[in-house]
Amino acid sequence: MTTGTPPPTAPRRSRTRTLVPLGIAVWLVVEIWLLILVAEVAGGLTVLVLLVGGAVLGGAVIKRAGRRAFRNLTATLQQQPGAESDTEQPAGDRESSGNGFLMLGGLLIMLPGLLSDVVGLLCLVPPVRSLLSRYTERSLERRMNRAAPGSLGDAFQQARMRRPDGKVVQGEVIKDDRTEPRDSHGDEGPRPPLTP
Template sequence: MRFFFLLFLLFPLAELALLIRVGSAIGVLPTLGLLVLGGVIGVLLMRLAGFSTAWRARERIARGELPEREMLQGLVMVIGGGLIFLPGFLSDLLGLLVLFPPTRRMMLGLLQRKVELQVQRQRAFRQDFENNTPPHPQRPQRPDVIEGEWERRDK
């Protein structure tokens, strides 16, 4: 938690320092032009990622498969496009690293392992909780099912 707080404070300061350095080296107008160009490229990449993710997910669903990999890949691409959309050169560099296929695959692998570990932890906690919780005396052991008949009456 402390790490993210420091990152939240230090990242804008690093961006600002880098913008000042680049602006003093190449001038104000070229720096602003690069920032606008980065914003346009970021928006286009986010749109492209959305369309391509939706297309690949639709193909997997048509084959009867779950599109979990495509959804994660689309999420990572949207994050990369959003980083490029943010004004600043440091966020552009991070966004390009996220969009670069080898680093994206590495990030997807790490993210997938973290999700699997989280699922295993939740499953273990739930099973431990169910094993240690005595059954409630008023709660029936079978599901609550109310049987009945109905008919539709339209006016």
Template sequence: MGHRVRVLAGLWALAEVVVFALVAAWIGVGWTLLAALATTVLGWTLLARQGTRALDELRARAREHRAPGTAATDAGLIAVGGALMVLPGFLGDVVGLLCLLPPTRPLVRAAVGRGLAARLGLSAPVRVRSARVPGATAARPPVRIVEGEVVEGEVVEGPVVEGPVVLDTRPHA
């Protein structure tokens, strides 16, 4: 596996050099260097703004004793996206922007989740719309779904877009 990572890193670096050379041939070396500097500054700015928001969300969840949910993966994606934006290279900038911008982050999260599941040989995840626990009463609701709502319905199989639903069957306080 180490050999595969080195080969992929080498191919990525080669692709970055080729793209940099193509952009320099298209708009000139000076403008290319200015664009690379601008994307680095943009990366630092987005990393500071989005990173602060993600850490605030994680702290709030910890104070409320809630599961981190997607806030933890968002923090990781923001760190990776920021690093890619700060490093020189236009391909890394594009991937970094996808990780940093809130509208595109769920797409990256889903793609990474599917890739990890396939790599680990896991079966397709199951999305739960609702669930019932035998012996539930009005005083003790059937189940509390973290990161979602309990809705009358059925269990639906299929890909998870926002991450797995965590079922918490502890009594509510």
């Protein structure tokens, strides 16, 4: 017994899922080829010194970026809750712009290979880092604005609560901080949470 419907076909693979593994494979081949060229010209000891030096330098860059991020987090947490946010941007925030790209640069320097070292060193240059930060921020904003309702982008723009029957209820929670005794039913302890 056959029906007139064709068999289901597998979804078509996206271009990104095809090109990214190919790009990584090409990157690895070029890295190995460059290391072999340097070893032929300068010797194996030079390649070893380059790889160890890259690991040490990359570790130092990541450590410095981590300390700056922790210092900025501490400063943010120690700010007074009622302080005005309209004031000029603190020096710590100007210093931390592109901190993620600083860490990425350190990680690329730590990876064995000369091409990744060059890209990592480019990420350490402040104008390049700020340019990458602005480009990434604009790109994310465009994607968030294009996001369809119900997608991850929409989740950042509105909070939703779901009732047990599946209906979506939009609203806000208002906390009642009365210190007077509870109602006349004798409930004095906290009530258990509602479960669906």
